[in-house]
Amino acid sequence: MMLASLLFGAGEVGPRAAWPVLIGGGGSEARFVVASLRAPRTALGIGIGIALGVAGALIQAAARNPLAEPGLLGVSAGSALAVAVALALGASAATLRISVAQLGALAGCLGVLAVARLDGVGSDPVRLVLAGAVLSGLLGALTSLILLVDQRSADEIRFWIVGSLAGRRLADLQAILPSLAAAGAITLAVARPLAALALGERVAVGLGQRPRLVRLATVVAVALLVGAATAVAGPIAFVGLVVPFAARALAGPDIRRTLWLALPLGPILVLGADVLSRLLVAPSEMPLGVLTALVGAPVLIAVVRAHRLPAV
Numbered sequence: 611m612m613l614a615s616l617l618f619g620a621g622e623v624g625p626r627a628a629w630p631v632l633i634g635g636g637g638s639e640a641r642f643v644v645a646s647l648r649a650p651r652t653a654l655g656i657g658i659g660i661a662l663g664v665a666g667a668l669i670q671a672a673a674r675n676p677l678a679e680p681g682l683l684g685v686s687a688g689s690a691l692a693v694a695v696a697l698a699l700g701a702s703a704a705t706l707r708i709s710v711a712q713l714g715a716l717a718g719c720l721g722v723l724a725v726a727r728l729d730g731v732g733s734d735p736v737r738l739v740l741a742g743a744v745l746s747g748l749l750g751a752l753t754s755l756i757l758l759v760d761q762r763s764a765d766e767i768r769f770w771i772v773g774s775l776a777g778r779r780l781a782d783l784q785a786i787l788p789s790l791a792a793a794g795a796i797t798l799a800v801a802r803p804l805a806a807l808a809l810g811e812r813v814a815v816g817l818g819q820r821p822r823l824v825r826l827a828t829v830v831a832v833a834l835l836v837g838a839a840t841a842v843a844g845p846i847a848f849v850g851l852v853v854p855f856a857a858r859a860l861a862g863p864d865i866r867r868t869l870w871l872a873l874p875l876g877p878i879l880v881l882g883a884d885v886l887s888r889l890l891v892a893p894s895e896m897p898l899g900v901l902t903a904l905v906g907a908p909v910l911i912a913v914v915r916a917h918r919l920p921a922v
Contacts, residue, residue, distance in 0.1 A: 611877065611878050611881035611882050611885070612652055612656070612877075612881065614881070614882075614885050615648060615651065615652040615655065615881045615884060615885055616628060616632065616644055616648050616649065616652055617629060617632075618885050618888060618889060619643065619647075619648060619888050620888040620889070620891075620892040620893050620894065620895050621643065621893060623639065623640050623643040623644070627639075627640040628640055628643070628644050628648075631644040631645070632644070649780075650778065650779055650780040650782075650783070651775045651776070651778060651884070652881065653780060653783050654775055654778050654780075654782060654783045654842065654843065655775050655877060655880045655881045655884050656877040656880075656881070657783050657786065657787075657790060657839075658775070658839045658842070658843050658846065658849075658876075658880050659849065659853075659875075659876030659877035659878070659879060659880035659881065660790070660872070660873055660876045660877060661786075661790060661793070661835040661836070661838055661839040661876070662680070662835070662836070662839050662846060662849035662850050662853070662876060662880070663849060663850065663853035663854070663857075663872035663873070663875055663876025663877075663879070664793070664797060664835060664869060664872045664873070664876065665680055665685075665831075665832045665835040665836050665839075665850050666679050666680060666849065666850020666851055666853055666854045666872075667850075667853070667854040667857065667865065667868045667869050667872050668797065668800075668804070668828050668831055668832050668835075668869075669683075669685070669719065669828070669832050669850070670854055671804040671807070671808065671828070671865045671868075672804070672807075672824075672825050672828040672829065672832075673738070674807070674808065675738055676854075676855070676913050676916075677738060677739045677851070677910070677913055677914070678738065679847075679848065679850040679851035680715070680718070680832065680836045680850045681746075681845065681846070681847030681848055681849070681850060681851070681906075682739055682742050682743070682746070682847070682848075682851065682910075683718070683721075683738070683739070683741075683742030683745065683746070684718045684721055684742050684745035684746045684749055685715050685718035685719055685832065685833075685836050686715070686718070686746075686836060686840055686845040686846075686847065687718065687745070687746040687749035687750055687753075687845065688714040688715055688717050688718030688721070688745075688749055689711040689712070689714040689715040689718065689836055689837050689840040689841070689845070690711075690714070690749070690750075690753055690771060690840055690844070690845045691714055691749045691750075691752055691753045691756075692710045692711055692713055692714025692715075692717075693707055693710055693711045693714065693770070693840065693841055694753045694756050694757075694767050694771065695710075695756065696710040697767050697770070698756050698759075698760040698767070707841045708785060708786060708789060708837060708838055708841040708842070709837075710841075711836075711837035711838070711840045711841035712789065712833050712834055712836075712837025712838065712841075713833075713837070714837065715832065715833040715834075715836040715837035715840065716829065716830070716833035716837070718745075718749075718833075718836075719829040719832050719833050719836075720829060721745060739914075753767075753771065770844050771844050771845065772844060772897040772899060773843060773844035773845050773846040773847075773897055773898050773899030773902075774843065774844060774887075774895070774897050774898045774899070775843055775880075775884050775898060776895055778842060778843065782842040783842070785842070786838035786839070786841070786842055789834045789835070789837070789838040790834075790835070790838060792834055793831045793832075793834040793835045793838075796827055796828075796830060796831040796834075797831050797869060799827065800824055800827050800828050800831065801865060801866045801869055802866070803819045803820075803824040804824060804828065804865045805864060805865050805866055806819045807819065807821055807824055807825075808863070808865060836850075843898070844899070845899065846880070846898055846899050846902055847899060847902060847903055847906060848902045848903055848905065848906020848907070848909070848910070849876060849879055849880060849902055849906070851906055851909060851910060851913070852879055852902075852905055852906050852909045853872050853875045853876045853879060854868055854872065855909050855912075855913060856871075856875055857869075857871035857872055857875055879902070879905070880898075880902075883898055883901035883902050883905065884898055884901075886901050887900070887901050
């Protein structure tokens, strides 16, 4: 996927012109396209894929629900609304935007866990998704209201909110690296406690774990990951659902194996969808979020059919 991301694009520089650049040759235009446009985009896609894949696995483990995905449950929508408010207020610094997005994602995470603990909701994956859809719809409506009220920032917000890697720079990836590193350290610390938590709270307590503290640390890690990804690439749905689903299919339900597999599977999905977004409507580009939705919707249906509880 990395090689395909460097070779293929919506413009005139195709694989035949891009390949010589990778082996030290090529024309000046091809070198500019590959080195200055596609290489940063590829690197950012790797970071975004890791962030969203790991975040999806973490929030599913914390909520003990296979449909607890950031894009479905309002986490990404909360992050997007926070960034939209910051842009409308005149914020432009990448670091400020990232911190604001992470605060919005943190609020969304806490909302997810609060809903998951409600009687009759957390026990049914479909009801949890419906509750998340209500939250996402409300937050999305507020974001749309900002677009109507603040015409000055509307163009910038619209370009950002569709979810895309186009036009992003290597500096954007560098800006989120501290967040990714901090979230990685937290993830390493909570992986074993989350595996115990999957056996039930009583069993986890008996094994010496503290479920509330584990969930809180997990929420912080998810907020760091989703907030960073949303701040630089916009809201990209379904990655946090598809990646853990595929990882569990390959390695079983152990959250530690799921997290390790999310590291390569997340970038594979994001880069693959990004390459398709350049080719399907060339010389234009399709928003990345549209491609991930096309992949994620069938997976969502499959998970719902597998986990839907019988009506009472």
